[in-house]
Amino acid sequence: MTLTDTAATATGVAAVDLDGVVKRFGAVTAVDGISLRIRPGEVVALLGPNGAGKTTTVDMLLGLSQPSSGRVQVYGQRPHDAVALGLVSAVMQTGGLLKDYTVEETVRLTAVLFGKPATAVGEAIERAGLTDVAKRLVGKCSGGQQQRLRFAMALLPDPELLILDEPTTGMDVAGRHEFWSAIRDDARRGRTVIFATHYLEEADAYADRVVFVRRGRIVADGTSAEVKALAAGRTVRATWPGATEAELTAIAGVERTEIRGDSVWLHGNDTDSIARYLLTETGARDLEITSRNLEDAFLALTADEETAS
Numbered sequence: 001m002t003l004t005d006t007a008a009t010a011t012g013v014a015a016v017d018l019d020g021v022v023k024r025f026g027a028v029t030a031v032d033g034i035s036l037r038i039r040p041g042e043v044v045a046l047l048g049p050n051g052a053g054k055t056t057t058v059d060m061l062l063g064l065s066q067p068s069s070g071r072v073q074v075y076g077q078r079p080h081d082a083v084a085l086g087l088v089s090a091v092m093q094t095g096g097l098l099k100d101y102t103v104e105e106t107v108r109l110t111a112v113l114f115g116k117p118a119t120a121v122g123e124a125i126e127r128a129g130l131t132d133v134a135k136r137l138v139g140k141c142s143g144g145q146q147q148r149l150r151f152a153m154a155l156l157p158d159p160e161l162l163i164l165d166e167p168t169t170g171m172d173v174a175g176r177h178e179f180w181s182a183i184r185d186d187a188r189r190g191r192t193v194i195f196a197t198h199y200l201e202e203a204d205a206y207a208d209r210v211v212f213v214r215r216g217r218i219v220a221d222g223t224s225a226e227v228k229a230l231a232a233g234r235t236v237r238a239t240w241p242g243a244t245e246a247e248l249t250a251i252a253g254v255e256r257t258e259i260r261g262d263s264v265w266l267h268g269n270d271t272d273s274i275a276r277y278l279l280t281e282t283g284a285r286d287l288e289i290t291s292r293n294l295e296d297a298f299l300a301l302t303a304d305e306e307t308a309s
C-alpha cells in the first residue's frame with residue numbers, strides 16, 4: 001500500500017475525518033452537520049433511505065464536491081489530494097465499462113492509464129474473484145461480475161480506503177453474496193472500506209460499524225450489535241398537543257423523539273418510567289408502548305415522514 005510513502009503515516013491519523021460537514025444545494029441541505037471519524041481498517045456502512053445524504057457525503061470524500069462548511073479529510077489529506085496519491089478509490093453504481101473488451105483487457109487498460117505495472121492486473125482480477133471470467137467480454141458478464149470488475153479496477157492503486165456507493169443495487173442474491181465475499185476477503189488485509197447502502201442486512205453482515213444517516217444527519221452510530229441493541233428498545237407513543245422537541249428530550253431516559261401532529265413518539269430502554277412521567281407530569285394521554293424489531297426500528301430511524309420540514 002502507498003500509505004508508508006505519505007505524510008499520512010503520522011500516528012493516530014484517521015482514515016476519514018468529517019468535522020461539522022454541511023452541504024447545501026440551493027435551498028436543499030443534503031448534509032446537515034455530519035461529524036465522523038473512521039479509523040484505518042474499519043469497515044463502515046453508511047445506511048439510510050433515499051435522499052438521506054449518503055451519495056453527497058461520498059462525493060465529498062472523493063473530492064468530487066466541496067462542503068458548504070465544515071472540514072473533510074482523508075488520511076490527513078484533502079480528499080482531492082488523497083485521490084491523487086492513490087490513497088482512496090471508489091466503486092460507483094453504474095457506468096464506466098466498455099462492453100466489447102474482455103474483463104482482463106478492461107483491467108489492463110485501466111492499469112496502463114494509471115501507470116500501474118502489469119503484475120497489478122492479475123492480482124486485482126484474482127482479488128475480485130474474476131479469474132474464471134477474465135477472458136469473457138464485459139457485455140456478456142452478469143451485473144454482479146461487472147460490479148466486481150469495477151472493484152478490480154478500484155483495487156489497482158492499492159488504495160488505503162475503498163468507497164462503495166450502493167454497490168449491489170439491482171443485483172440478485174447470489175451476485176450480492178459473491179460481491180461481498182470478494183470485498184470482505186480483501187478488507188481482511190486491513191483496507192478501510194466505507195459503503196453506502198439501503199440494505200440493512202448488508203450493513204449487518206459486512207460492516208464492523210453502522211452509521212445510520214437520515215435527512216443529512218447521523219441518527220445512530222455503533223457496531224452492528226450496538227445499533228441492534230439501540231434499535232431493539234421500546235417506544236412510547238402518546239397524544240400530546242403542542243409538545244415541543246425540547247420538552248421531549250428533557251425527559252429522563254428518552255433517547256430519540258419524534259413529533260407528528262398531536263402525536264409524540266419517545267424511544268428509550270426504560271419505557272415504564274417514561275410513561276409514568278408522561279402521565280403524572282404532562283398533559284400527554286392515550287399512551288401505547290410497543291417493542292420494535294430491527295426492521296421497524298430501521299424504518300423509524302431512517303424514514304422520511306411527509307411532515308418533514
Ligand SMILES: Nc1ncnc2c1ncn2[C@@H]1O[C@H](COP(=O)(O)OP(=O)(O)OP(=O)(O)O)[C@@H](O)[C@H]1O
Nearest residue numbers: 025028029030048049050051052053054055056057
Ligand atoms: N446536485 C444536486 N442538486 C440539488 N440537490 C441535490 C443534488 N445532489 C443531491 N441533492 C439532494 O440532496 C439530498 C441528498 O441526496 P443524496 O443523493 O446524497 O442522498 P442518498 O442518501 O445518497 O440517496 P440515494 O439512496 O437515493 O442515493 C436529496 O434531497 C437530493 O435530492
